[in-house]
Amino acid sequence: MIHDKMQQAVNEQINAELYSSYLYLSMTSFFYSINLPGFANWMRVQTQEELVHAMKFYDYLVSRGGRVILKPVEGVPTSWESPLAAFEDAYKHELKVTGLINKLVDLAI
């Protein structure tokens, strides 16, 4: 059985991955709206990838006898000043989520 503290942290990571997916889906919509379907498609692929990440943590928690608790996913921005601004936001967000993963590793150790 997984420790309560670890279970809570993995649940928070699931929420962060779902937020990432939601954010990139919003960016997908933004790119469609400014007639950049290639960018939209690329961001749509990232949306799916983040869902896969969330499900990996989800399945891990279940496999360890833990309980997945889904919390509300925070609202995401809906538009950006430019395509570059959107990608800069995505980059910043990736750095943040990587930091969360590193904290999760530290906790696990």
Ligand SMILES: [Fe+2]
């Ligand atoms: Fe992710």
